[in-house]
Each structure stands twice: as structure tokens, then as C-alpha cells.
Amino acid sequence: MTYILPPLNALRAFEAAARHLSFKLAAHELHVTPAAVGQQVKALEARLGVRLFERLHKQLILTAAGQAYLPEVSDGFRRIADATAQLKPVGAALLQLGVHGSFDLRRLELEQFRSSHAEIGLRVLQPAGLHELIEGKVDVLIARGVGHHPGYRCDRVTEGSGLGDWLIAPAGTADCPEISSFRDWLRGLPADNSLALHRRHRLVGIVRS
Incomplete structure (x- = not known):
């Protein structure tokens, strides 16, 4: 039909x-x-x-x-x-991650994340941008060069003062357990991973309404 x-x-x-x-x-x-x-x-x-x-x-x-x-x-x-x-893995919360098209997913070490966070069912949509986040197609987004967006928390995930990559989540859900766990995962990536949230500086969340 x-x-x-x-x-x-x-x-x-x-x-x-x-x-x-x-x-x-x-x-x-x-x-x-x-x-x-x-x-x-x-x-x-x-x-x-x-x-x-x-x-x-x-x-x-x-x-x-x-x-x-x-x-x-x-x-x-x-x-x-x-x-x-009902499609979520049994006992798991679903986290839908969006990633911009030019990003190398290998840098996220997602298999290790899934292994160490069995309670989170992680799905990835690539390419994805602000449109997919706004439409609710993803819960959190890694975007290029977006330092702030009204109603969203934006955390820089690469060093330097250039465009860089940002982790973006709606302000209302930015601190939910699944997104917090993923944010902590980025923070804990090995120091030789250029995506690692550098340990010398804390993340700065930017929320504008």
C-alpha cells in the first residue's frame, strides 16, 4: 500500500x-x-x-x-x-551522532566507544549538518566552523583559533547522560589524536538564546 x-x-x-x-x-x-x-x-x-x-x-x-x-x-x-x-538495543539509550562530510570517523575511535559504553546504542549519520540537528534527525553534531548557534551548546573539539570542529547539542539535552558520555569520550582521546579535547583546557560551552 x-x-x-x-x-x-x-x-x-x-x-x-x-x-x-x-x-x-x-x-x-x-x-x-x-x-x-x-x-x-x-x-x-x-x-x-x-x-x-x-x-x-x-x-x-x-x-x-x-x-x-x-x-x-x-x-x-x-x-x-x-x-x-523499540528498535534501540536492549537496555540501551540511543544516541544519534551527526558528522560533517569531510570528517574522518576513524579519529573518533567509535568501536572502542561502543565497547566501553554498552548502555548506549550509538548510530552515526554522515554527512550531517545543522539542518539534520534542527530537524531532530541527530541528537548531537560534529560540525565544522560553527562556534555558536542560538539555543545550542557548542564545544570546540580541536585546538587552535581557526574554524575547527565543534560538538553541538540542543541546550535542553546537552547534558543528558548519553551526550555527556560522548563529550567525555572526546575529552579522553589519546593526546596524539588531533581531535582530543586537550586536557590543559576545559571545554567552554556556549549557549545563546
């Missing part, structure tokens, strides 16, 4: 905006701008041929169609999330 579905990003924008009854709060949750949420919702309404919201002055109200659509969409996302959670 072929499923005819609207774009996932548009559905996510609608579902978040409908729960919050606010494009601004939905944007904060999805790490995009309120204008981007509004555009996604507008595109979804155009595709469906149905108005989902009444846009009043400083107020967002679901139409009858929107009220009927919201619980079904929310339930669909919940089912997908539950099914995905």
Missing part, C-alpha cells in the same frame, strides 16, 4: 503549533523561526485545501478541521516514536 502523506516538516509544524496554539512556542520547540512555522502550516493548508487555524490578532485558534486533525496527527507521531524506541 502506498501512503499519500503531506510533508513531514509541515505536519510537525502544524502539530506543535496546534498543541501550543502559538507559532512562537512551536518555533522554540522545533528550533526554527516563527515565520518558518507559519509558512509550513500555510503550505500544509494549501496542500490539504482546508484551513486548520483561524489567525486572529495575537491569537491562534484551531478550526473544526484542525481540531479533528490534531489528535490523529499527534497519535501518528506518538506511534512512530514508540516504534523507533
